Amino acid sequence: MTPDQPSTLPIDRIENLTFDEIEIGSSASLSRTLSHKDIELFAIVSGDVNPAHVDAEFAKTDMFHKIIAHGMWGGALISTLLGTELPGPGTIYLDQTLKFLAPVGLGDTVTVIVKVIEKLAVKHHVILECTVTNQRGEAVISGRAEVIAPKEKISRPRVILPEVEFREKGRRYQHLIAMTQGLQPLRTAIVHPVDAVSLCGAIEAARLGLIIPILIGPEEKIRLAALQADIDLSQYEIISTEHSHEAAALAVAMARSGQVEALMKGSLHTDELMHAVVAPETGLRTARRMSHVFAIDAPRYPRPLFITDAALNIYPTLEDKRDIVQNAIELAHALGIPCPRVALLSAVETVTSSIKSTLDAAALCKMAERNQITGGILDGPLAFDNAVSAEAAATKGIISHVAGIADILLVPDVEAGNMLAKQLEYLADAEMAGIVLGARVPIMLTSRADKTLARLGSCAIGLLLARHQGKVA
Numbered sequence: 087m088t089p090d091q092p093s094t095l096p097i098d099r100i101e102n103l104t105f106d107e108i109e110i111g112s113s114a115s116l117s118r119t120l121s122h123k124d125i126e127l128f129a130i131v132s133g134d135v136n137p138a139h140v141d142a143e144f145a146k147t148d149m150f151h152k153i154i155a156h157g158m159w160g161g162a163l164i165s166t167l168l169g170t171e172l173p174g175p176g177t178i179y180l181d182q183t184l185k186f187l188a189p190v191g192l193g194d195t196v197t198v199i200v201k202v203i204e205k206l207a208v209k210h211h212v213i214l215e216c217t218v219t220n221q222r223g224e225a226v227i228s229g230r231a232e233v234i235a236p237k238e239k240i241s242r243p244r245v246i247l248p249e250v251e252f253r254e255k256g257r258r259y260q261h262l263i264a265m266t267q268g269l270q271p272l273r274t275a276i277v278h279p280v281d282a283v284s285l286c287g288a289i290e291a292a293r294l295g296l297i298i299p300i301l302i303g304p305e306e307k308i309r310l311a312a313l314q315a316d317i318d319l320s321q322y323e324i325i326s327t328e329h330s331h332e333a334a335a336l337a338v339a340m341a342r343s344g345q346v347e348a349l350m351k352g353s354l355h356t357d358e359l360m361h362a363v364v365a366p367e368t369g370l371r372t373a374r375r376m377s378h379v380f381a382i383d384a385p386r387y388p389r390p391l392f393i394t395d396a397a398l399n400i401y402p403t404l405e406d407k408r409d410i411v412q413n414a415i416e417l418a419h420a421l422g423i424p425c426p427r428v429a430l431l432s433a434v435e436t437v438t439s440s441i442k443s444t445l446d447a448a449a450l451c452k453m454a455e456r457n458q459i460t461g462g463i464l465d466g467p468l469a470f471d472n473a474v475s476a477e478a479a480a481t482k483g484i485i486s487h488v489a490g491i492a493d494i495l496l497v498p499d500v501e502a503g504n505m506l507a508k509q510l511e512y513l514a515d516a517e518m519a520g521i522v523l524g525a526r527v528p529i530m531l532t533s534r535a536d537k538t539l540a541r542l543g544s545c546a547i548g549l550l551l552a553r554h555q556g557k558v559a
Contacts, residue, residue, distance in 0.1 A: 100244045102174030105210040105235040113201040114172035118163060120155050120194050127250060128159050154189040160218045160227045163198045168233055172200055173212060176236030180211070184229040188220070195221040200231065210235050256517050258383040258390055259543035262421065266296060266549050272348045273298045274530075274548070275337035277359055278330040279352035280307035282315040287532070287541030288350060289317055296545040300325060300346060303333040330354040334362040341370055341527045348548050350530040350541075356397065363525060375399070375409035376524035378531060379417055380507045381547055383517040387474065392418065392426075392494045396503030397520065397531065404446050407496065408459055411450060413523035414494045415462040420554035421547065429473035429492035430466025431502070435484060443467060443498035450496075462494070463487050470495070470506070519543030521551070528552050 103112065118124075129135050134156055137144035145153045161184055168177055190196055196218050204213040212235045218227035274297040279285040285308065288299045301308055301319070305326035312319045327333045334354065340346045351359050363370050378397035381390065394414045399406055411428055418426035430447035437444045447466030454464040465488035471478040476490030497503035510516040519540050522529035528548035532541050 098244050099241060100170055100175060101241040102176050102236050102239065103172060104239055105173070105205070105207075105212065105237055108173060108202055108205065108212060108235055110202055110205065112172060113199055114167050115197060115199045116163065116167060116171075117195055117197045120159070120190055120192055120196070122192065123250075124159065125153065125155060125192075128156050128162070132156065132158070150189050150191070152191050154191055157184075157186045157227075160186075160190060160196065160198070163196070163218065164200060164216045164227075164229075164231065167198055167200045168214070168231060172202070172214070173233060173235040175240040175242060176238065178234040179231070180234060181232040182216075182229060184216075184227055186227055188224055188226045190220065190226055196226060203230075210237060256383055256539045256543070259517065259519065259539060259546065262543060262546040262550065263294060263296070265422065266546050269549055269553050271295050271298050272528075272545075272549050272552055273300065273346050274348040274350050274545070275300050275302050275340055275346040276350045277337045277352050278303040278333045278354040280304060280311050281353040282311050283538070284352040284541070285311045285317060286315050287538045287545075288352075289322070290538055291542055291545040292322070294542065296542070296549050297348070297350070299323075299350075300340070302337050303327055303330065303352065330358055334359045335368075338362040338365070338368065338370060342368070346527070347552055348528045348530065350545070350548075351532055356531060359529075359531070360398065360522075363522070363529065370525040370527060370529075372524060372526060374413065374524040375406050376522060377410040377413045378520060378522050379414050380503075381421075381519045381521065381543060382507065382510055383519075383543070384510055384514055385516070386514065389491070389493060390421070390423065391474075391492075393503055393507050394494065394496060396497060396500060396507045398500070398522065400500045402499065404449055407446055407450060408453060409524065411459055411462070411464070411494070411496055414496070415459070417521070417523055417547070417551060418493060419461060420551045423493055426462045426493040427488040427491055428462050428464045428494040428496060429468045429488050430464060430496050431470055431473060432467035432498060433469060435468055435472060435482065437467065441467075446498075465489065466496070468492075517543065519547055521547050523551075
């Protein structure tokens with residue numbers, strides 16, 4: 087194309103200019119406005135996480151006092167023009183010189199122009215002048231490019247690129263951690279932290295002021311795990327036991343006597359810890375049925391999500407479910423959700439005697455009407471899609487204050503809950519923090535496979551719950 091011959095090519099096609107078609111003075115241009123998404127995507131692709139580009143607090147202190155684009159973001163726009171317009175498809179990049187003259191800040195609109203200044207017929211080389219200016223007409227980049235121009239005409243459908251969606255893992259847990267600012271950390275028994283993962287989670291939670299950890303388990307194994315993780319344990323209390331059974335029993339006894347305010351599972355089986363917790367005479371039972379809640383940070387779900395019970399109650403009765411729902415509602419209150427919406431899950435949305443979970447759902451809704459369950463809005467039975475998708479609920483004609491916007495999902499039994507939670511974790515990239523409710527103290531019940539972020543989320547939830555219960559007691 088030439089300056090006086092604008093392109094009339096359909097926007098759904100991409101076409102080149104051959105060497106013979108190119109004239110001295112031929113040019114092409116494009117304009118882009120720099121956004122956070124541009125910077126983040128360039129950083130992800132390139133691995134360049136220079137804080138001048140991605141850390142707003144740091145950027146305030148550098149010479150430009152603001153977030154700026156990577157220099158090669160502008161260089162990439164030059165490459166875009168060369169590869170898609172002038173010369174276009176079939177171009178071979180040989181050389182590029184660039185001078186970076188001024189920064190490009192967020193919101194700046196840059197115009198990129200490439201202009202042919204020389205043609206070398208022997209090898210079909212083309213030399214182009216490259217300039218990038220901002221919305222004020224100031225030059226931010228200048229340089230020259232040398233390419234081999236194509237000899238044959240190429241016209242192709244323009245490739246439709248996939249949409250890029252940024253998912254910030256753990257953002258809800260970071261919010262919960264921020265909510266704990268100013269709260270006194272929980273004195274917490276860490277039960278059998280004999281591997282690097284569980285020990286790191288506890289120590290990092292301590293560093294963030296969420297807990298004061300008491301490490302209970304075989305001291306030699308704990309110190310070996312600390313050595314492997316390069317952790318200094320000099321400032322932390324260790325209570326040595328012979329094995330995990332003794333560690334669980336001792337931690338529970340300390341909770342009963344008030345020596346610790348919470349328990350956190352380390353590297354032992356859930357059954358082993360909970361056996362000590364539910365022991366009739368020496369455990370941590372209360373009048374309320376104990377239950378487990380997964381607090382799920384699902385990147386694509388627009389609100390916090392809780393699944394209960396996916397770990398403790400295998401086939402809960404209607405009375406059990408009443409306590410499970412009430413426990414979850416009170417947890418939501420502690421986490422700043424004043425009136426959580428509870429979806430009572432089943433396979434269908436209608437009540438039928440052949441599916442027990444639909445009968446339980448109907449009964450629970452009536453119990454809520456009679457104030458046997460308080461503090462939340464219940465609806466069910468609802469299938470999973472109708473509970474979390476307003477579109478799915480509308481398609482099925484479901485009119486509900488819960489459908490499509492549920493905060494809490496009550497599952498029919500532990501099998502359904504466990505499979506649902508792990509599907510979200512492994513197929514939807516969700517983070518899972520777990521806590522046991524209804525005991526004398528909060529119990530952070532994470533999976534042995536959970537990473538540090540999930541453990542921190544569990545600690546933040548435990549701290550918020552304990553301090554909330556202290557206020558309302």
